[in-house]
Amino acid sequence: MVETTLYLMAAAAATLLGFAWLALSMEAHWRQVFGQAAPAARSRRILRVLGGSALLAVPGLCLLADRPSMAALVWVMLLAGGAVAAALMLAYRPRALRWTYPWALGRSA
Amino acid sequence: MFSNFRLSMTWVHTWFGLVIGFVLIVVFFFGALSVFDREIDRWAIPETRFEPQPMPSFDRLLLPLLKQVQADKTEYAQKMPLVHDASKGPMTPPSQLIPDEYWAYTTHRDPVLLVGAGFNPPFPKDPKGHNHLHGRATIDPRTGEFLKEGSLKIGSDFFYPMHYSLHWKWKNLGIWLVGLAALTMLAALVTGIIMHRKIFREFFTFRPWKHTQRSALDLHNLTGMVALPFHFFFALTGLIIFASFYYLPVSQTLLKPLHDQHEVIEARQTGLPHERSGVAAPLASVDAMVAEAKRRWAARDMAGEVGFLQIHHFGDASSYVSIYRAGSDRVALVGEAIHFKSSTGELLREEPPRSAVAGVNEFLTGLHLQHFEHWLLRWLYVLGGLLGAVCIATGFLFFVGKRKRKHAESGSQGSRVVDALAVTTVTGMVIAAVGMLVVNRLLPADLVGKGDWEKLAFWGFWIVALGHALVRSAPVTQARMNPAWREQCGVLAGLSVAAVVLNWITTGDHLVKTLFTDPYWPVAGVDLSLLATAGVAIWATRRLARQEHAVAASEPDETLDEENDAALPTTARVQHG
Numbered sequence: 001m002v003e004t005t006l007y008l009m010a011a012a013a014a015t016l017l018g019f020a021w022l023a024l025s026m027e028a029h030w031r032q033v034f035g036q037a038a039p040a041a042r043s044r045r046i047l048r049v050l051g052g053s054a055l056l057a058v059p060g061l062c063l064l065a066d067r068p069s070m071a072a073l074v075w076v077m078l079l080a081g082g083a084v085a086a087a088l089m090l091a092y093r094p095r096a097l098r099w100t101y102p103w104a105l106g107r108s109a
Numbered sequence: 110m111f112s113n114f115r116l117s118m119t120w121v122h123t124w125f126g127l128v129i130g131f132v133l134i135v136v137f138f139f140g141a142l143s144v145f146d147r148e149i150d151r152w153a154i155p156e157t158r159f160e161p162q163p164m165p166s167f168d169r170l171l172l173p174l175l176k177q178v179q180a181d182k183t184e185y186a187q188k189m190p191l192v193h194d195a196s197k198g199p200m201t202p203p204s205q206l207i208p209d210e211y212w213a214y215t216t217h218r219d220p221v222l223l224v225g226a227g228f229n230p231p232f233p234k235d236p237k238g239h240n241h242l243h244g245r246a247t248i249d250p251r252t253g254e255f256l257k258e259g260s261l262k263i264g265s266d267f268f269y270p271m272h273y274s275l276h277w278k279w280k281n282l283g284i285w286l287v288g289l290a291a292l293t294m295l296a297a298l299v300t301g302i303i304m305h306r307k308i309f310r311e312f313f314t315f316r317p318w319k320h321t322q323r324s325a326l327d328l329h330n331l332t333g334m335v336a337l338p339f340h341f342f343f344a345l346t347g348l349i350i351f352a353s354f355y356y357l358p359v360s361q362t363l364l365k366p367l368h369d370q371h372e373v374i375e376a377r378q379t380g381l382p383h384e385r386s387g388v389a390a391p392l393a394s395v396d397a398m399v400a401e402a403k404r405r406w407a408a409r410d411m412a413g414e415v416g417f418l419q420i421h422h423f424g425d426a427s428s429y430v431s432i433y434r435a436g437s438d439r440v441a442l443v444g445e446a447i448h449f450k451s452s453t454g455e456l457l458r459e460e461p462p463r464s465a466v467a468g469v470n471e472f473l474t475g476l477h478l479q480h481f482e483h484w485l486l487r488w489l490y491v492l493g494g495l496l497g498a499v500c501i502a503t504g505f506l507f508f509v510g511k512r513k514r515k516h517a518e519s520g521s522q523g524s525r526v527v528d529a530l531a532v533t534t535v536t537g538m539v540i541a542a543v544g545m546l547v548v549n550r551l552l553p554a555d556l557v558g559k560g561d562w563e564k565l566a567f568w569g570f571w572i573v574a575l576g577h578a579l580v581r582s583a584p585v586t587q588a589r590m591n592p593a594w595r596e597q598c599g600v601l602a603g604l605s606v607a608a609v610v611l612n613w614i615t616t617g618d619h620l621v622k623t624l625f626t627d628p629y630w631p632v633a634g635v636d637l638s639l640l641a642t643a644g645v646a647i648w649a650t651r652r653l654a655r656q657e658h659a660v661a662a663s664e665p666d667e668t669l670d671e672e673n674d675a676a677l678p679t680t681a682r683v684q685h686g
Binding site: 008023028029069070074077078081083086087088090091092 | 310312313314315316317331332334335336338339438439440441472476481483485486489490492493496
């Protein structure tokens with residue numbers, strides 16, 4: 001029971017983080033979070049890989065928590081929730097997303 | 110008709126979306142509430158605030174109670190004259206009908222138990238037809254007491270039917286309208302995707318600091334895109350659930366002879382009698398059959414509780430008992446039925462594993478009807494429903510914002526009317542739902558017909574909201590915002606807080622108690638949701654007030670950051686033209 005909750009929390013966190021990373025790999029959202037500079041090509045690549053991997057881990061975590069039929073639903077619905085959460089954070093609290101990619105801070109201050 | 114494909118898709122999306130949006134937003138919002146229908150029931154009927162109960166003893170508790178259930182008077186008045194053969198004698202009154210079937214139904218969220226009976230009219234016109242008259246009752250399985258007459262389960266008997274039927278029962282028009290809306294919604298999703306050229310580039314884009322028109326479209330795209338699988342599958346599965354019964358009832362029309370023949374053959378194959386034999390027979394212990402069913406589920410490594418129990422042909426030698434397993438632990442609904450001969454308790458049939466097609470069907474209907482025990486997924490469904498409602502509401506705002514200046518110049522009332530209807534179906538609808546809860550707590554518990562008064566209050570609030578939205582709509586003709594948006598948000602905030610406070614005063618269940626000292630999540634959840642509603646409503650009120658001030662200071666509002674629009678995709682403006 002506790003394990004199930006932990007897996008689901010991890011899945012939710014991975015969804016949000018994955019979408020945040022994917023958003024940061026886009027110029028407009030990078031600017032929202034870090035100020036003016038656009039992400040370097042290397043950062044962009046890293047962010048895309050990070051975001052993609054996090055989102056790929058989500059169905060795995062869902063499968064650890066629930067049986068497959070249920071996990072599929074949780075996964076799809078978490079994607080919706082995570083994307084909305086990422087978009088709302090970008091809109092209202094963009095700086096709160098800085099910690100997701102701390103390596104950028106030194107460069108863009 | 111249009112110069113290119115995308116423009117014609119835009120036309121479809123705009124006009125179909127507008128017309129059907131007024132229905133869809135109701136379906137989405139009350140669908141979201143229906144996810145927690147049982148919890149709303151607990152809030153509205155305080156004497157049922159206790160823990161969910163397993164299926165009680167049939168022999169000792171349920172059977173004596175079921176014998177007191179009578180045919181529903183409304184259904185009797187409508188159906189009895191249709192199925193009764195008047196040439197054979199007068200209609201048998203509801204209290205003297207002989208029961209043919211009994212059932213009991215519960216889920217992992219039900220403290221109270223729903224039970225029912227089906228009665229055969231003694232002189233049917235068509236003896237082979239499905240002539241059942243039905244009766245239902247709700248009981249407290251701990252004591253065997255019936256729920257107080259006249260109390261309304263606001264969640265499962267009002268908000269939930271609202272979700273799929275709009276309470277428009279005449280000729281099932283509400284159900285047809287909802288189905289049409291769902292079908293149109295599928296078209297709106299496809300056309301919406303075709304119109305929306307920057308699906309990936311603007312996936313996370315929401316710019317609340319831009320003018321209303323831009324941020325409304327951002328939010329429309331965002332809520333539509335991120336929950337696209339939810340929108341698609343819920344519209345589709347909603348249609349599937351009703352398809353065979355309401356929308357394409359071929360088994361009752363064109364293919365009725367085939368259907369009836371199939372029933373007989375199926376009965377022969379399964380050994381479950383299709384007809385009463387006419388020979389009376391006693392009922393063996395149903396509790397022993399339940400124990401045997403549970404033993405067999407456990408032996409199949411799927412131990413579980415009883416979700417649904419039904420006795421067919423009650424009192425007859427061909428009577429049998431069907432026991433279904435509750436589907437708390439998976440998506441598909443109740444199933445794994447095991448059937449016993451009523452008179453002896455001997456096993457008649459154990460349902461074989463589902464076929465692939467049946468499995469898919471059960472998954473699709475189950476994901477919509479959600480009997481499973483998964484609180485995170487339930488909340489995510491609420492989120493999906495609310496995202497759908499926001500998507501439609503922002504669609505209305507965009508539609509009006511797009512046209513109101515033009516209409517102001519030409520003197521057209523079009524956007525004024527659409528805007529007033531939007532107010533009614535967005536804030537007005539929430540006011541009606543929350544207002545109903547407030548009235549539920551204000552009316553005395555022993556008032557005769559309390560539920561009817563609550564329904565009246567619901568519609569009353571909604572009609573007043575419509576009147577208010579229309580009366581206050583004049584500014585729209587000058588391309589300004591209807592102040593009813595702000596005022597109704599204010600009313601909503603007040604009502605939501607009032608509902609929570611009244612719940613505390615009338616039942617003593619305040620949040621400190623329901624969250625910490627004596628946790629009871631159903632009531633705490635409704636209270637917290639009401640407070641969240643109040644929070645959003647207050648935020649919206651203040652934002653709208655600021656906007657009105659800003660507009661009053663510098664007319665008109667949409668030109669404020671016209672320069673920024675240069676950098677924006679012009680597609681939106683062109684497309685929606």
